[in-house]
Amino acid sequence: MKRRTQGVTLVELMLAVLLMGLLLAPLFLTFHSSTRTSLRGVRQIDQVMEGQRLLKRLREDLRAACLVLPEQTGQVRFDDLVEIETATDSAATSISFLRFPLPVPVDKAISADRRSGPAPRLASRVTYRAEPLPDGAGGLQLSRRESFHPALGLAPMEAILTRNLNFFRVAPLTITDSAGTSRKFFQITMQLVSTRDGRPLPATPPAGTPQQEGLLIADFYDLVCPDFFAALWRAPCQGRSWYSGLARPDPEGR
Numbered sequence: 001m002k003r004r005t006q007g008v009t010l011v012e013l014m015l016a017v018l019l020m021g022l023l024l025a026p027l028f029l030t031f032h033s034s035t036r037t038s039l040r041g042v043r044q045i046d047q048v049m050e051g052q053r054l055l056k057r058l059r060e061d062l063r064a065a066c067l068v069l070p071e072q073t074g075q076v077r078f079d080d081l082v083e084i085e086t087a088t089d090s091a092a093t094s095i096s097f098l099r100f101p102l103p104v105p106v107d108k109a110i111s112a113d114r115r116s117g118p119a120p121r122l123a124s125r126v127t128y129r130a131e132p133l134p135d136g137a138g139g140l141q142l143s144r145r146e147s148f149h150p151a152l153g154l155a156p157m158e159a160i161l162t163r164n165l166n167f168f169r170v171a172p173l174t175i176t177d178s179a180g181t182s183r184k185f186f187q188i189t190m191q192l193v194s195t196r197d198g199r200p201l202p203a204t205p206p207a208g209t210p211q212q213e214g215l216l217i218a219d220f221y222d223l224v225c226p227d228f229f230a231a232l233w234r235a236p237c238q239g240r241s242w243y244s245g246l247a248r249p250d251p252e253g254r
Contacts, residue, residue: 043216044218048218051218054162054190059222061126062224063225063226065229066100066228068098068245081186081229082172084171092130093168094129096128098126099125100227100246120245120247122148123249124148125147125248125250126144128168130142139193140168142162142165143158143160151247165190165191167190169187169188169190171186171187173186186223186224186225186226188223193215193218194215194216196216
């Protein structure tokens with residue numbers, strides 16, 4: 001006589017699955033929460049590193065900002081180093097300035113044409129522009145364009161530095177100490193904003209707080225004094241072997 005094989009009924013199987021789900025649910029929720037927290041931390045670190053990279057690029061460019069000195073007499077104004085334009089009909093802002101050709105090879109920095117006097121240094125023009133994103137999403141993008149002197153035969157270099165910009169401003173600033181000594185700087189103020197889950201920003205500003213809306217916001221600030229102006233300011237009568245005149249990349253510009 002054959003023995004009856006013992007099996008598992010459907011009810012027992014469903015109870016086992018239910019108990020297994022009850023045991024694993026807390027573990028899954030803990031793992032999911034830890035993963036989201038880790039991703040938010042990684043995105044925040046990426047945002048801070050991106051802002052530091054942008055500040056470093058801006059600082060290097062502004063430190064090399066220069067202008068063409070008058071041949072005879074005239075004023076050299078700190079505010080003339082950088083052209084600042086803000087569009088009244090949009091959030092677009094641009095700054096433009098001549099950049100001293102340093103550090104580059106001598107044959108790329110100084111003109112080979114010496115027939116008209118001392119060979120001038122071939123300055124480039126750098127333009128930063130903050131403008132709304134073209135796809136209609138919220139936020140701004142920051143681009144950088146550098147155009148070179150025609151004698152170099154180089155094509156302009158243009159790149160979008162970030163698409164996570166929320167605010168951008170470069171403005172001249174005067175700081176006076178207790179002794180009455182004033183120093184000139186360019187003040188950089190910048191804010192980056194992004195979503196915690198990597199989604200595009202909404203076209204309209206959110207109504208809730210950044211924490212409620214899942215936004216990551218980082219503010220950046222710096223002061224920069226161009227080396228060109230600092231050298232003129234500290235020792236205006238000192239001989240300048242490093243300066244043999246500047247040639248603009250755009251003769252019609254300032």
